[in-house]
Amino acid sequence: MRESRDAAARVNSDVRPSVRPHVHGRTVDDQTRCVHYATPVDVIAIRFACCDRYYPCHACHEEAESHPVVRRPRTEWEAPGILCGVCGTELSVTAYRDADSCPVCAADFNPRCRLHWGLYFDE
Numbered sequence: 001m002r003e004s005r006d007a008a009a010r011v012n013s014d015v016r017p018s019v020r021p022h023v024h025g026r027t028v029d030d031q032t033r034c035v036h037y038a039t040p041v042d043v044i045a046i047r048f049a050c051c052d053r054y055y056p057c058h059a060c061h062e063e064a065e066s067h068p069v070v071r072r073p074r075t076e077w078e079a080p081g082i083l084c085g086v087c088g089t090e091l092s093v094t095a096y097r098d099a100d101s102c103p104v105c106a107a108d109f110n111p112r113c114r115l116h117w118g119l120y121f122d123e
């Protein structure tokens with residue numbers, strides 16, 4: 001029993017990045033929730049293609065930046081573009097869009113985010 005628990009702990013520490021990217025904007029906790037979206041499942045931040053900064057949402061970006069959002073082009077969807085606020089893993093846009101929950105820590109993602117994908121990703 002102990003052996004398998006140790007193995008699991010090792011896996012977890014391997015996938016946990018040592019330096020978590022900074023999340024800009026009006027965050028309210030360290031899991032990327034913000035003043036605009038703070039339900040239990042609001043646990044991702046988006047890396048915006050225009051400024052290469054992570055924000056929890058489009059409203060946070062608009063309040064902090066003076067430039068319009070550049071939606072991430074499809075050619076860059078394989079690059080890290082989404083941060084899971086629960087485990088700190090960076091996911092590709094493609095991996096995020098294919099998942100209902102974090103593939104690493106299993107945290108549920110907000111299904112309503114899909115309604116806003118057009119704001120972030122050049123579909």
Ligand SMILES: [Zn+2]
Nearest residue numbers: 048050051065
């Ligand atoms: Zn920007």
Ligand SMILES: [Zn+2]
Nearest residue numbers: 034036057060
């Ligand atoms: Zn926000």
Ligand SMILES: [Zn+2]
Nearest residue numbers: 084087102105
């Ligand atoms: Zn996660």
